[in-house]
Amino acid sequence: MSLSPSNLQYAKTDEWLDPATGKIGISDYAQEQLSDIVFMEITVSVGDTVSAGDVIASVESVKAASEVLAPASGKVVAVNEDLTGAPETINGEPYTSWFIQLEGATSADLMDAAAYEAYCQERSH
Amino acid sequence: MREPTLFELSSPGRTGVTFPQADVPLFDLPDASLLREDLPLPELAEVDVVRHYMALSKYNYSVDGGFYPLGSCTMKYNPKINEDTCRLPGFVFTHPLQPIETAQGNLLLMYQMQEWLKEISGFAAVTLQPAAGAHGEFTGVLMMRAYHQARKDHKRVKMLIPDAAHGTNPASAGMMGFEVVTIPSDERGNVDLKALAAQCDDTVVGMMLTNPNTLGLFDENLQEVVRLVRDCGGLMYADGANLNALLGIVRPGDLGFDVMHFNLHKTFAVPHGGGGPGSGPVGVSERLADFLPTPLVGILEEANEDVPPLYGFITPPQSIGRMKAFHGHFGGGVVRAYTYIAMHGAEGLKDVSQYAVLNANYLKARLQKTYKVPFDRICMHEFVMEGRFEGTDIRALDISKRLMDYGYHPPTNYFPLIVHEALMIEPTETENKDTLDSFADALLKIAEEAHSNPQIIKTAPHNTPFGRMDEVKAARELVLCCWLPEDYDTSQ
Numbered sequence: 164m165s166l167s168p169s170n171l172q173y174a175k176t177d178e179w180l181d182p183a184t185g186k187i188g189i190s191d192y193a194q195e196q197l198s199d200i201v202f203m204e205i206t207v208s209v210g211d212t213v214s215a216g217d218v219i220a221s222v223e224s225v226k227a228a229s230e231v232l233a234p235a236s237g238k239v240v241a242v243n244e245d246l247t248g249a250p251e252t253i254n255g256e257p258y259t260s261w262f263i264q265l266e267g268a269t270s271a272d273l274m275d276a277a278a279y280e281a282y283c284q285e286r287s288h
Numbered sequence: 289m290r291e292p293t294l295f296e297l298s299s300p301g302r303t304g305v306t307f308p309q310a311d312v313p314l315f316d317l318p319d320a321s322l323l324r325e326d327l328p329l330p331e332l333a334e335v336d337v338v339r340h341y342m343a344l345s346k347y348n349y350s351v352d353g354g355f356y357p358l359g360s361c362t363m364k365y366n367p368k369i370n371e372d373t374c375r376l377p378g379f380v381f382t383h384p385l386q387p388i389e390t391a392q393g394n395l396l397l398m399y400q401m402q403e404w405l406k407e408i409s410g411f412a413a414v415t416l417q418p419a420a421g422a423h424g425e426f427t428g429v430l431m432m433r434a435y436h437q438a439r440k441d442h443k444r445v446k447m448l449i450p451d452a453a454h455g456t457n458p459a460s461a462g463m464m465g466f467e468v469v470t471i472p473s474d475e476r477g478n479v480d481l482k483a484l485a486a487q488c489d490d491t492v493v494g495m496m497l498t499n500p501n502t503l504g505l506f507d508e509n510l511q512e513v514v515r516l517v518r519d520c521g522g523l524m525y526a527d528g529a530n531l532n533a534l535l536g537i538v539r540p541g542d543l544g545f546d547v548m549h550f551n552l553h554k555t556f557a558v559p560h561g562g563g564g565p566g567s568g569p570v571g572v573s574e575r576l577a578d579f580l581p582t583p584l585v586g587i588l589e590e591a592n593e594d595v596p597p598l599y600g601f602i603t604p605p606q607s608i609g610r611m612k613a614f615h616g617h618f619g620g621g622v623v624r625a626y627t628y629i630a631m632h633g634a635e636g637l638k639d640v641s642q643y644a645v646l647n648a649n650y651l652k653a654r655l656q657k658t659y660k661v662p663f664d665r666i667c668m669h670e671f672v673m674e675g676r677f678e679g680t681d682i683r684a685l686d687i688s689k690r691l692m693d694y695g696y697h698p699p700t701n702y703f704p705l706i707v708h709e710a711l712m713i714e715p716t717e718t719e720n721k722d723t724l725d726s727f728a729d730a731l732l733k734i735a736e737e738a739h740s741n742p743q744i745i746k747t748a749p750h751n752t753p754f755g756r757m758d759e760v761k762a763a764r765e766l767v768l769c770c771w772l773p774e775d776y777d778t779s780q
Contacts, residue, residue, distance in 0.1 A: 196708075198683075201763035225759045226685075226702040251764070287708070 173279035174234035185268040186261035192283040194257045197224040203250040211239045237265030291343045298330035359670045359700035359712025362554035370624035384614040388600045395599035398585040410541025411571030415580045417616040424549025424568030425460035431579040444493045452501035477505040477663035494523035500668035502704040514544035531555045533669035536638030546573040556625035567621025582607040643717035644669040654728040658735045670714035682738045684709040690748035694730035
């Protein structure tokens with residue numbers, strides 16, 4: 164598993180939040196568990212307000228379909244439309260494949276990179 | 289070698305049937321443009337068509353051909369006597385609209401089947417109408433909604449569904465417009481009671497519980513689960529797809545469930561999938577009985593010394609309506625399952641479940657030193673193990689593909705999602721010890737290969753008509769329409 168970037172924060176449900184930009188994506192662990200992603204759909208729009216834990220997207224791989232939850236609350240200011248057309252980039256570059264961007268992202272209960280890696284390690288056994 | 293399509297085998301002018309000279313007056317079609325000469329219909333002789341389909345059938349794998357341990361699908365052997373009974377002329381040549389006085393045998397069989405399923409499940413009433421399992425679920429969820437609506441309890445919108453439930457459960461609740469709330473499993477594979485209690489309030493429609501769940505585990509806290517849901521005014525739905533573990537041992541109706549669908553095509557040996565059709569009767573508790581679909585089979589006139597009872601159709605007072613045209617899958621589903629139950633009797637059905645559970649535990653015991661089995665408890669009719677090995681990159685999918693080389697249908701892959709690289713194995717009661725041993729030997733051999741020759745697993749299957757399919761490409765580049773034959777690339 165590749166190193167989790169230390170500038171990001173991580174949710175127990177395997178999403179990351181960039182506190183500097185408010186961008187949200189899924190972790191390397193999540194993409195690896197899903198395996199080849201074949202479809203993704205973002206289910207919120209610019210202007211929506213989301214709360215931490217809300218469903219913001221769904222991701223489908225050859226193995227499973229999974230919901231992506233907002234790791235933070237805030238207002239949606241951008242949606243990454245490019246990702247919908249090329250969902251496989253999530254497998255290749257999970258930490259630059261952002262789904263949506265939040266303004267005024269506030270969150271509780273997120274882990275730092277070290278805590279998240281330990282959490283992933285623990286689940287792999 | 290790929291079998292060509294009928295279009296590729298076609299040759300202009302070749303025919304299977306030569307029509308005799310017309311000996312009746314000829315009529316022109318009112319609209320001659322309906323006869324289109326540009327439609328490229330295949331032209332073949334009968335023998336070409338028969339050989340084509342025979343060749344295709346040889347690509348198939350079936351329970352008549354070999355072991356089929358597909359977890360939660362209960363791919364048991366389908367006894368051939370069921371094929372005889374469902375083809376009896378009295379059943380085959382009945383029309384669903386003929387007067388009931390002339391179809392009393394069929395109606396008696398349906399009535400008896402309703403009674404037997406009530407006895408097996410402990411429910412108050414049963415409908416035979418739903419077409420198959422998911423349709424039965426939908427029927428059940430419709431009745432749950434009707435129950436709350438009849439009580440003017442309109443704020444109930446939440447359906448609680450454990451993460452170890454069948455995937456159809458959230459789909460059925462979602463189709464009804466309910467909000468699906470996932471309840472996690474605890475470290476023993478039971479419903480997490482704390483998480484459940486936190487969701488139990490006056491917005492709960494009910495809970496859809498698969499028990500035994502997809503880990504093959506009977507919930508150890510079932511009574512507490514039922515109490516929590518009922519205390520907040522919710523109804524309990526049982527997914528009957530795993531009923532094969534319970535026959536003659538416990539009855540969902542006695543456990544406090546309100547509604548359950550039966551999969552006659554699993555538990556009661558009706559053929560599955562292409563051999564179908566399925567059949568998904570639904571049983572309900574007293575408080576849902578008035579909402580059952582119409583019609584049910586009932587006794588219209590009681591018997592007296594001279595005449596037997598008159599069976600006919602009745603409509604429950606607050607029925608949700610019709611779920612299917614006519615009377616469900618009568619011949620294909622109900623008659624076969626009726627035969628199966630009659631052939632086994634009460635003691636025989638109990639044996640079915642006991643052997644199904646024994647077979648699953650035997651396989652688990654032979655495999656669990658080599659394959660990690662999380663939630664390691666005595667299992668019911670199926671169990672889940674991890675398809676991965678320390679120090680290799682072999683995944684569950686690779687193991688399944690390699691199993692095909694050894695002549696077995698793969699188990700269910702990647703479900704439930706709460707187990708890494710899940711392989712869900714359900715042997716059923718119809719397999720003997722030799723078959724179980726050969727299957728276990730194959731899996732143990734694959735575990736050796738994972739270290740000694742991983743490449744042979746990664747590139748499997750090798751002994752099948754086709755090698756490994758590109759599932760990613762198939763999913764990403766989905767073709768959902770048909771092209772004209774000449775537009776297909778047939779060069780490969």
